[in-house]
Amino acid sequence: MLSPKTSPLGKLLDQYIRVRITRNDDSDIALFERDWNNTLYYFVMNADEQIYLRYGGRDARGPLTYLDFDSLELALKQGLELHKHYQNGELKKTDRPQPFFPRDIPPLVERTFAKGQCVECHLIGDFQLIDKEQKGTLDKIRDMYRWPDIRNIGIEVDIPRGLVVKEAKGPAQSAGMKPGDRITALNGTPVYTWADIQYRFDKVPRDAKQLGLTADREGRPVSVAMALPERWWLTDLRFRQLSVDPRSEFECRPLTAEEKQKYNVKPASFAGEITRIGGFAQMMKIHDLKTGDIVTAVDGVDTDEIANTPELYIKLRKHAGDTVTLDIIRDGKPMKMPVNTQRMFFRK
């Protein structure tokens, strides 16, 4: 599939046992946990089911954002190296997680196995959320905002070169990360690929204040302790079309301190200006908001310990399908505006 045997990639792949899984029915989803919205995802591992590294990754920009032949070649070389270390007893054995299968998620069984339908990857993530929502154990910050991107902490990698930093901004720059650094560990755990770092970044407790990164800088190891910014875990949910988040079909930006003063709202308010109206807003009769509207409160609430915009407040504190009332200012006049949030329905 990927390459002829005689090509550089083919020669590397030929040193592996290659297996392709297209049905998840019997997959151990604890061992092979990943962002379930990936269409393609790879694990480099051994016969003892020890995972050496992961390869893959996507974001709202598209399913191929982090897939690239050069970085795949690096990952395959690294995998062979790690396998040698494992065989020589130089690599510590990792604990295998408790097995967990798609059949262990009741609403997923109802939706797929019971109907003889395929357990599509994204359905695993979707129904894990739905299961938690039904059981009342859903923690939206932990469960809904999965798989944050290290761009949230100011790190842009040079994708073909694996984990080589292309640009360090904001918290990463303040912590001392520099372009050219090759990230080698996150909170002390080795990482070899973008998928590895995303996997480990997702494991960081959402209330963590600091992150430790180790990098190779011109052959020397450097470690930095980075202050995590507020809402470092935030991700774009738009491509997760079957998520449990309430869809409000508007986007907004937080007001500046000066704007808050101008509109006479509290400095700590999550008030925001509408910057985009979703395409389904009118069709689904969700609301009559307009870009430029200033939203000052949701159901009379204007502050939240986490949310910095009305949009995020709704996603975190309301259920999909709830109707909420916004206090807005349009053309200088205060108004009330109902918003009928939607639950994204399943496409099949």
Added chain:
Amino acid sequence: MQLRKFAVCLLFLFIPVLAQDDTLEWLGDYKQALEQARQTKKPIFLEFRCEP
């Protein structure tokens, strides 16, 4: 009859050539992959591909 035998011989001669495919083989069974990895001492490259 002789022509037929020749054709069959030719076919047998070509079978190994035809079998020299330039593409890499992929298994479709995870347990089989573990077994082969055990026997060959090779690592495993596991692809999850969503084919809705």
